[in-house]
Amino acid sequence: MNRMADEGGIYKKMATYDKRWVYLALFVIVLYSLIRPIGMPIGISAQTKAYKAELDTLQEGDIVFDTWNMEFSGYMELKPGVLATHQMFIEKGVKLCIAFGHYEGVALPTEVFKQLRTWLDDYDYTEGEDYVIIGYVFPNEAAVAALAGDFHSNVRVDWKGQSIEGTFLDEIQNAGDFDMISDYTTGLATTFIIRHIVLEYDTPMVVNSIGVSVPGHLANLDAGLITALLASTRGGAELEYLINSPGPGLKSMDAFTFGHYSLIIFIIIGNIGHYGWTRRSEYKDRTGIR
């Protein structure tokens, strides 16, 4: 054992492995789990249950400000939550005013509503009647503030140039008239919405956020600025489970699990190598004892 440590051996390999092994292992594990999911159980967090409970308070005819503050890359992470949330909205008969915080949002509705086609047909959920897409209206904070204060002065047509007059949006004078804000965010206009709508009009807001932004949003959640938070792909998968509608989230949870466990294994390997070789080498260098 000592001879192995002296020469390095397996401990040295464990301490100094090439990171490309990590990439390869992660790639193979995640890919295999996505192609052949096992369907392992998942735990449901209290946060997701609270998110669903908040959406359950909506009644038919309520008007929700649906803010898509995400690019396409962020949508890939938020997809399960976006689809599951919109399924709930469609089933409840909630009216949606969809706004984008990024120019890539222009292509998002095509993608999202393609996935929701079954629900749209089953519940006869139509554009213009049940949902209106007002387009890319949040390029900056001033735009959010302007729209919040006077909706119809700032938005007169939808994303295709058709007038919004005569739709359910006639009831909206300012952002306080919305019954809820449903935000899907990679960190774009969410803070602006909190400042100019939530703080001003006390409109309840639920947020579906990418994983890296969750710690930042937890403070808002704790302060009551956000009423519920759905965290990343995993939160979306949990919501799919709760509404009994398996989708892309649940399918990817095996990959999620194995990916995390493989990272933990690499960390353990690195630490074994650290104690078996790196620390001994540093000790020898420091004391001169061989």
Place this chain on the structure above:
Amino acid sequence: MTNALFTIPGFAEGRLIGLLLLILIFVLAINFMGQAKLPYIRRVPALDAIEDAVGRSTEMGKPVVCSYGCGGFDYWTIAGLSILGYVAKICAETDTRLIVPTGGSSDSYIVREAAVDLVRNAYTAAGKPEAFNEDDMPFLSGEQYAYTPGYVGILVREKPGTTIMTGSHWSEAMNIAEMANGVDSITITAGCYTSNMAALACASDYIMLGEEQPAAGAYLSRDPAQMASIRVQDIYKFIAIGTILVGLIAVNLGSDIINRLLST
């Protein structure tokens, strides 16, 4: 919502304390900016790392890559520009090639001009205006995920000895820091978002956490306005700590006076 202690109808209802705190910021900031004696700011340890790293690059004959962030003229970008000016000065004095990738957002167009002037002035002040090369400050893209591969490409092709990422970097920071590590570059970063800091702390050799970046920028620039900012922030941190402690004690004694005061 907690009941306010009192309200003045038609005047800052529910926002009076906020207004008073804002006015205090104005007064303190203007006071400190006008003082002849600059407020004391300790030297941030990462600055020593920057000097050592640039020195290492010079010895190895490798360039230094230094970026000031992707944002517009915000709090972090100004700090990033101060640090860029410092790095440009050292590089000009030691004849080390400096590469400054610019871009990353639609606001970065405006900041780029200021950065180009800053670096040009640093070379001129060092007596080497001919060494300044604007081609070494490429504008990569106004789009974050197009800027990222451009930056990574520069790292892979040029193999810098030092990579310094300051200012406001978002999710691309991890990509860049890890790739810089991959080309054996000393990586010095500044984490300005909670989400970024943890990841950058793993990937970087040295990191300036949060407020250390503006403090480093203020320390280097010796700009009274920037140093006044740091001093005012410190004062408010103490006010916040005091309020939290008093509030903790009050709540445990069954009083919500601090909650009501802050709601006034």
Place this chain on the structure above:
Amino acid sequence: MTVLIVSFLLVFVPYFIPWGPLDWLSGKLMTIAAVTNAFTIVIAVYSQFRRSGRFINERRKGWVYHIYLLALLAIMTLSGFIFGQHVGVYEWLLLAVVTPLSSVIYGILAFYMSSAGARAFRARSPQAALLLVAGFVVLMYQAPLTGAFFPGIEGMATYLTDTFGMSVSRMFSISVSIGAIVLGVRMLTGKEVAFLGFGEGDE
């Protein structure tokens, strides 16, 4: 500077002293700001054409890519205006080119974070060991399977994120907000003029 100060007051004052006409004026100003901001895209496109044109004329390094850039810029702009954003070339370019490219760059983050985490999480000292334990707990919680078999992990992980993690976020929010306000004070008092396009010593 006068415009800056007047604009600031027009937005600042109505926030604390609600008065109908002032609220209306403030709203109009924000609308104007939003519209003006949108027009900066036009300036950006013009600047890009000018810059790329210079690169191509002078055959500077990478000039070929500038031809490619201008061609794509023209195609997307014209196709969006002529055919609309929801059909044809514009949508195809967005869905088939922009989307996969940005998704890949975002997806690569997972690999980089994994390799960085695997490299950095070493118990080199007692503090690092403590961090390792905390990271281990949170990582285990993030794997959905763990919660199914060990429900207690949620309590442990949320304790760490809701106390230490949240306090850091809050501290940052306070500091950054104060910093942003003081930056505003610097701008209003003329100490920070770079954002106006003036350099040092310019009027």
